[in-house]
Amino acid sequence: MKKVLAFDIDQTLNVAKTPITDEIADLLIRCLDHFEVCPISGQKFDQFLIQIVDPMLKRGVVATQLTHLHLFVAQGTQYYRYLPSGKKLGPIEVSVVKPNIPYSRNHWQQVYNHPLKAEQVTKITETIEKAAKELGYWEETKLKPGDEIIENRLSQVTFSALGQKAGTEEKYAWDPDCQKRKKIVARCKELAPEFDYEIGGTTSINAITPGMNKEFGMTHMLDELLVKKKDILYFGDMTQPGGNDYPVVQMGIDTITVRNHEDTAYALRGILGIL
Numbered sequence: 001m002k003k004v005l006a007f008d009i010d011q012t013l014n015v016a017k018t019p020i021t022d023e024i025a026d027l028l029i030r031c032l033d034h035f036e037v038c039p040i041s042g043q044k045f046d047q048f049l050i051q052i053v054d055p056m057l058k059r060g061v062v063a064t065q066l067t068h069l070h071l072f073v074a075q076g077t078q079y080y081r082y083l084p085s086g087k088k089l090g091p092i093e094v095s096v097v098k099p100n101i102p103y104s105r106n107h108w109q110q111v112y113n114h115p116l117k118a119e120q121v122t123k124i125t126e127t128i129e130k131a132a133k134e135l136g137y138w139e140e141t142k143l144k145p146g147d148e149i150i151e152n153r154l155s156q157v158t159f160s161a162l163g164q165k166a167g168t169e170e171k172y173a174w175d176p177d178c179q180k181r182k183k184i185v186a187r188c189k190e191l192a193p194e195f196d197y198e199i200g201g202t203t204s205i206n207a208i209t210p211g212m213n214k215e216f217g218m219t220h221m222l223d224e225l226l227v228k229k230k231d232i233l234y235f236g237d238m239t240q241p242g243g244n245d246y247p248v249v250q251m252g253i254d255t256i257t258v259r260n261h262e263d264t265a266y267a268l269r270g271i272l273g274i275l
Contacts, residue, residue: 002035002231002232002233002254003035003036003225003227003231003232004035004036004037004038004221004225004227004231004232004233005031005035005036005037005038005232005233005235005268005271006037006038006039006040006072006218006221006232006233006234006235006248006253007037007038007039007040007234007235007236007264008039008040008041008234008235008236008237008238008244008245009039009041009043009048009051009052010041010043010200010201010202010237011201011202011237011238011258011259011260011261012235012236012237012258012260012261012264013028013039013051013052013235013261013264014051014261015168015260015261016168016171016172016201016202017047017051017164017168017171017201018051018168019050019051019052019054019055020051020052020055020056020261021055021261022055022058022059023265024055024261024264024265025055025056025058025059025061026059027265027268027269027272028052028056028069028268029056029059029060029061029065030272031268031271031272032061032065032066032068032069033065033068034272034275035068036068036070036225036227037068037069037070038069038070038071038072038221038225039052039069039070039071039072040072040075040076040214040217040218040221041072041073041075041200042074042075042153042156042158042198042200042201042204042206042244043073043074043153044073044074044151044153045071045073045078045080045108045110048071048073048080049105049108052071053066053069053071056069057103062103063082063084063101063102063103063107064084064101066082066084066103067081067082067083067084069081069082070221070224070225071108072217072220072221073153074153074154074155074156075155075156075198075206075208075212075213075214075216075217075244076214076216076217076218076220076221077113077114077115077154077155077156077208077212077216077217078110078112078113078114078154078155079110079111079112079217079220079221079224080108080109080110080111081108081109081111082107082108082109083107083108083109084101084107085101085107111224112220113154113155114155114212114216115154115155116152116154116155116156116157116209120195120209121152121157123192123195124157124192124195124207125150125152125157127188127191127192127195127207128150128157128159128184128188128205128207129149129150130191131184131187131188131191132149132159132161132184134187135180135183135184135187137161137180137183137184139161139162139174142162142163142166142170143162143163143165143166144163144165144166146165147163147164147165147166148163148164149161149162149163151164155208155212156206156207156208156212157206157207157208158204158205158206158207159184159204159205159206159207160201160203160204161174161175161180161181161203161204162174162203166203171201171202171203172202174202174203175202175203178199178242181199181203181204181205182199182242184197184205185197185199185205185242188205188207194209194210195207195208195209195210196208196209196210196211196212196213198213198242198243198244199238199242199243199244200238200243200244206244213244213247214244214245214247214248215247215248215250215251218232218234218247218248218251218253219251229251229252229253230254232253232254233253233254233255233256234248234253234254234255234256235255235256235258235264235267236248236255236256236257236258237257237258237259237260239255239257
């Protein structure tokens with residue numbers, strides 16, 4: 001039996017950049033009673049809370065269950081875990097916390113972080129902007145107030161063609177076959193080959209230093225949770241070569257490729273149904 005269920009987020013647990021549905025929240029809460037649950041995505045920590053944790057809180061998840069939820073942020077180059085007591089008590093904490101301890105956003109602990117250097121952020125930012133502008137894919141006029149196309153996520157830099165606040169339909173329509181982003185990636189590799197570029201979500205490209213992809217995150221997941229590859233089942237929508245889930249496939253971790261969160265819900269109902 002698997003010990004860990006790991007998930008990509010956008011297009012796997014939700015509609016891109018939106019909170020998970022009540023059904024997914026309910027299923028994940030049930031999974032917390034049987035598995036370690038590990039979302040791993042290129043998104044920032046705050047987005048993990050908005051898109052995953054907050055909807056689960058609305059559906060009744062409790063602090064003791066959240067000790068089994070592990071947030072692998074920015075492709076797993078950052079890792080957060082929940083400490084109900086607000087202080088680290090070691091591996092026995094789950095067994096000593098009281099079930100009625102209220103949730104606090106401040107009780108998430110950053111276990112590790114591997115940020116980019118300032119000069120790397122600058123080089124990546126300039127490279128992606130130059131490539132997108134050359135190809136005619138710099139959509140600055142479509143941004144909503146206060147939004148941005150390129151975002152520093154500490155351990156990666158992310159290009160979001162229409163920004164973070166664009167509507168879902170607009171995002172889906174911008175590059176449904178990934179051809180625009182493939183051209184941007186190809187040009188970026190010519191301009192700054194020392195970095196890696198991965199396609200993710202609906203309009204995004206994640207730029208990282210070599211090796212700081214989901215293989216890095218999943219390898220640390222193995223170490224942090226004291227499990228083996230055979231203990232993990234991974235869900236993702238970008239498992240094809242060049243997709244940001246592909247490094248997980250290359251590691252030999254059992255993977256379920258999904259098209260959307262409905263596929264994920266179907267699979268989770270089946271898993272929970274046989275426990």
